[in-house]
Amino acid sequence: EERLEESGGGVVRPGGSLRLSCVASGFTFDDFGMSWVRQAPGKGLEWVSEINWNGDNIGYGDSVKGRFTISRDNAKNSVYLEMNSLRAEDTALYYCARRLGGYYYMDVWGRGTTVSVTS
């Protein structure tokens, strides 16, 4: 079974940092790009970041550019999201998702990890 499991969420003060992890299983990890998507409380889905199979093609949403860094370790079947200079508006449930080539759609999703930025 193809699975993604996120971890690393928690409560952090404004200006703080957090590192999210997502571990993949059940498929050949380095055949796929990976994405992060978030949902703030009461809001819709927001695309955060993506990385291609070898890490040499990366993209960020406007609201996180310059503060968040995506990376991956194919030997560990993992993708990461390093989040710095956190703001209250970064409070959300963060999902990782597998991104297929061609149409770049996201077909496998994890259940998410919660980040709360509060003083």
Place this chain on the structure above:
Amino acid sequence: DIQMTQSPPSLSASVGDRVTITCRASQSVNSYLSWFQHKLGQAPKLLIFGASTLQSGVPSRFSGSGAGTDFTLTISSLQPEDFATYYCQQSYSAPRTFGQGTKLEIK
């Protein structure tokens, strides 16, 4: 950035109804358009990709159409498990933006 606008924001319907949700892009996204179903406490579920291709395992009552800037998701006969929030997303260019969602509720 490409803006995605869904309508309606919410919709009340009954089991057995035919329902259509629309999604408009601020510029052409060719056929790089996906539809997702999202239920509270669950991961989003891919329904349609490439504007009209049904994801494996998704019931055939779901269908997608459109290209360029205008897209629709149709559910031909609503089932109880279909009440959820639906999102379109363009994957033509980064940032790969979502629509604001359409909440489908039971009438």
